[in-house]
Amino acid sequence: MGEAAADPLTPRTMPRGRTPAIVGLGMTEMGKVYDRTAAEFAADAVRLAVADAGLSLEDVDGLLTSAGVGGGVGLGLARDLGLRDLAVLSEMQSYGSTAGQMVQYASLAVASGMAGTIACVFADAPLRQGTSTGAAYGSRGAVGWRGVLGASGIADTTSMYALAARRHMDTYGTTQDQLGHIAVGQRAWAGMNPRAQFRDPLTLEQYHASRWITEPFHLLDCCLVSNGGIAVVVTSAERAGSLARPPVHVHGWGQAHPGRSLLRHENFGLVSGAARSGPAALAMAGLSVSDVDVVELYDCYTFTVLITLEDYGFCPKGEGGRFVADGTLGPDGKLKVNTGGGQLSSYYLWGMTPLSEAVLQARGEAGERQVADHDVVLVSGNGGVLDHHSTLVLSPHAPGRA
Amino acid sequence: MVGKVARDAATAEFFDGTARGELLLRRCHDGHLSSPYATACETCAAADLTATPAKGGGTVVSHAAAHRRDGTTLPLVIVELDEGPWWWSCVVGAEPHEVTTGARVRLHHERADGGSEAVPVFRLVAA
Numbered sequence: 001m002g003e004a005a006a007d008p009l010t011p012r013t014m015p016r017g018r019t020p021a022i023v024g025l026g027m028t029e030m031g032k033v034y035d036r037t038a039a040e041f042a043a044d045a046v047r048l049a050v051a052d053a054g055l056s057l058e059d060v061d062g063l064l065t066s067a068g069v070g071g072g073v074g075l076g077l078a079r080d081l082g083l084r085d086l087a088v089l090s091e092m093q094s095y096g097s098t099a100g101q102m103v104q105y106a107s108l109a110v111a112s113g114m115a116g117t118i119a120c121v122f123a124d125a126p127l128r129q130g131t132s133t134g135a136a137y138g139s140r141g142a143v144g145w146r147g148v149l150g151a152s153g154i155a156d157t158t159s160m161y162a163l164a165a166r167r168h169m170d171t172y173g174t175t176q177d178q179l180g181h182i183a184v185g186q187r188a189w190a191g192m193n194p195r196a197q198f199r200d201p202l203t204l205e206q207y208h209a210s211r212w213i214t215e216p217f218h219l220l221d222c223c224l225v226s227n228g229g230i231a232v233v234v235t236s237a238e239r240a241g242s243l244a245r246p247p248v249h250v251h252g253w254g255q256a257h258p259g260r261s262l263l264r265h266e267n268f269g270l271v272s273g274a275a276r277s278g279p280a281a282l283a284m285a286g287l288s289v290s291d292v293d294v295v296e297l298y299d300c301y302t303f304t305v306l307i308t309l310e311d312y313g314f315c316p317k318g319e320g321g322r323f324v325a326d327g328t329l330g331p332d333g334k335l336k337v338n339t340g341g342g343q344l345s346s347y348y349l350w351g352m353t354p355l356s357e358a359v360l361q362a363r364g365e366a367g368e369r370q371v372a373d374h375d376v377v378l379v380s381g382n383g384g385v386l387d388h389h390s391t392l393v394l395s396p397h398a399p400g401r402a
Numbered sequence: 403m404v405g406k407v408a409r410d411a412a413t414a415e416f417f418d419g420t421a422r423g424e425l426l427l428r429r430c431h432d433g434h435l436s437s438p439y440a441t442a443c444e445t446c447a448a449a450d451l452t453a454t455p456a457k458g459g460g461t462v463v464s465h466a467a468a469h470r471r472d473g474t475t476l477p478l479v480i481v482e483l484d485e486g487p488w489w490w491s492c493v494v495g496a497e498p499h500e501v502t503t504g505a506r507v508r509l510h511h512e513r514a515d516g517g518s519e520a521v522p523v524f525r526l527v528a529a
């Protein structure tokens with residue numbers, strides 16, 4: 001750990017004081033659910049998470065909110081829930097890395113005594129009845145810098161990730177088949193998740209036959225779009241012991257925001273913020289990748305899983321393709337990755353997708369898909385086009401006993 | 403082939419450039435060249451930048467093929483201009499399978515019908 005601790009971005013130890021734990025998880029109905037606004041999904045998710053913990057809303061003294069593309073989730077949620085005299089309240093935005101970051105800031109607030117019980121929530125309702133999934137994430141007006149990119153044909157996030165993925169393929173020999181193994185492996189997990197939107201088994205042949213969106217991405221390389229809300233409740237490990245659910249202790253965390261400049265020698269598509277965030281989080285927990293039992297990764301695209309596995313150090317840089325195609329993924333695989341089916345097959349609620357599955361696995365509440373060894377669960381968040389990264393190290397055991 | 407785009411305050415000088423057939427890079431006092439949209443030098447963070455046109459040659463860093471609703475397929479590229487900065491756009495006058503990483507391209511400008519600003523695109527240079 002000495003080498004990692006010398007890095008100024010690497011937090012060295014858990015903050016002094018109370019250690020944080022996730023004690024509540026609330027998940028609304030998700031998918032093509034049209035009867036609620038994003039704000040209503042958010043309020044429902046917080047109520048569910050608080051009830052799950054065996055707490056009541058009067059126990060909550062902190063609220064962190066995160067809105068998706070549709071907006072509508074913010075400071076007003078405190079009023080919608082009737083929360084009074086909050087010690088912590090803020091809207092947060094780092095795109096797909098926000099959920100993990102909310103848990104980090106809640107953990108810092110708990111550790112310092114700034115607040116005692118903090119709800120962190122994401123909700124979005126981009127789907128409208130009778131409108132296509134693509135339209136839900138469609139491009140806005142063609143003005144200025146974003147407009148010139150769109151006018152040049154690079155009109156969506158999928159195109160930008162496709163350019164990232166192709167660079168990795170051309171540099172390291174990563175293949176289409178290898179990306180397909182990620183989609184196939186996660187679908188096998190989704191088959192055991194009652195909340196998954198896509199549960200039918202998937203073959204590599206079906207993957208290759210699915211229509212192109214932007215090459216090298218087939219439809220089945222891309223996440224789905226969901227309406228819904230998910231919240232977690234963070235409090236102190238001390239308090240967690242007397243609550244309704246097994247606590248999920250927060251052992252380590254990290255963030256990385258590379259701040260890419262688009263110039264010669266830029267490593268876009270080759271290395272992401274995960275390369276700094278992951279080792280920082282594991283070092284804080286006093287663990288290494290070989291200690292990790294369950295890996296819940298942000299998977300907006302198959303490629304995001306591949307680059308994150310490399311950057312976290314599960315395989316050497318450039319070997320992610322061979323790694324995922326070599327019997328690593330899926331319920332029978334060597335590494336338990338995206339055990340709920342992820343954003344590719346199950347539900348897309350930004351960073352709450354990997355986080356919610358991580359909490360279920362750490363608690364031992366994942367039903368048919370429960371992983372037997374779940375002492376250390378690693379969770380990633382990824383925002384922008386590989387611009388923002390967050391990592392959490394979770395465990396059912398209190399720090400020092402993982 | 404390209405879509406419509408309107409200028410705003412941040413892109414007014416850039417689109418004055420594309421109207422002349424120029425892609426304006428940003429140069430600091432030390433001579434570092436940054437992307438057209440840089441507001442601080444991407445090498446030394448200097449805030450005082452002046453516009454300087456790219457010479458127009460570049461190399462494909464990565465590529466993709468967008469399958470569009472009208473059934474056409476558009477080759478997308480990240481190009482490293484010979485000066486160093488990258489520019490993201492499409493290749494016109496070529497099929498996606500003809501566009502490869504490392505291919506040489508030349509800057510070109512196109513304008514959508516109906517009064518849009520001109521947009522920088524690329525053409526393949528015969529090897």
Ligand SMILES: [Zn+2]
Binds near residue numbers: 430433444446448
């Ligand atoms: Zn400079």
